[in-house]
């Protein structure tokens with residue numbers, strides 16, 4: 001089976017079809033999903049989605065786009081909320097200098113606060129880093145000196161230097177549909193180079209659908225297409241790549257439980273539209 005550790009199932013695109021999304025994920029072999037928080041104040045929404053579906057977990061945190069809106073929420077509150085049995089991760093938090101919807105200082109402060117929460121709880125931090133490689137690496141290395149913390153560079157689009165520095169700190173690197181894009185040759189090279197026990201795959205749905213769905217609404221079932229491209233880059237079978245990334249997920253996201261009835265990967269023909 002596969003895991004989609006980063007999707008946004010609270011977005012309006014999924015509102016009328018959650019059961020369909022989960023059923024199509026299962027049919028494609030995706031047995032576990034984590035719906036990721038962008039606003040701590042929407043905690044109840046994420047919690048309700050996870051409580052309604054066995055296959056879905058959730059996270060708690062503030063997206064860097066909204067960092068300035070939630071700096072009044074103390075670190076202790078993030079830690080407290082994360083105690084929910086289906087809350088398996090912190091974030092997403094980090095630095096986004098591409099859109100820069102929030103001042104850089106606020107993003108950095110939010111990022112460090114979420115790192116502290118990951119360190120305190122042992123729950124991995126979903127890191128969002130866009131066009132901010134140098135500052136992301138600097139903050140990660142500085143914070144690591146205060147004590148190790150589990151984390152994943154989600155939807156990785158940065159350079160090799162950031163990925164390698166993160167791996168040196170014990171972090172994971174996750175590939176999204178972007179790795180399937182024609183121009184993403186550098187990402188496929190990186191996907192081939194990184195240690196197999198440090199990589200994950202995700203959708204970041206509803207955004208960034210992989211080829212052959214590029215431009216359409218993304219959903220967790222499509223993570224199989226991303227996994228297929230990463231497997232091909234590493235010259236390994238999809239089955240072996242799925243096995244490795246699923247092992248990585250359950251090792252790193254220690255609060256998530258393996259499904260009692262894991263789905264089977266769909267044959268390649270069934271995945272082609």
Ligand SMILES: [Zn+2]
Pocket residue numbers: 092127128129154155
């Ligand atoms: Zn993100």
Ligand SMILES: [Zn+2]
Pocket residue numbers: 006007008036092204
């Ligand atoms: Zn996201």
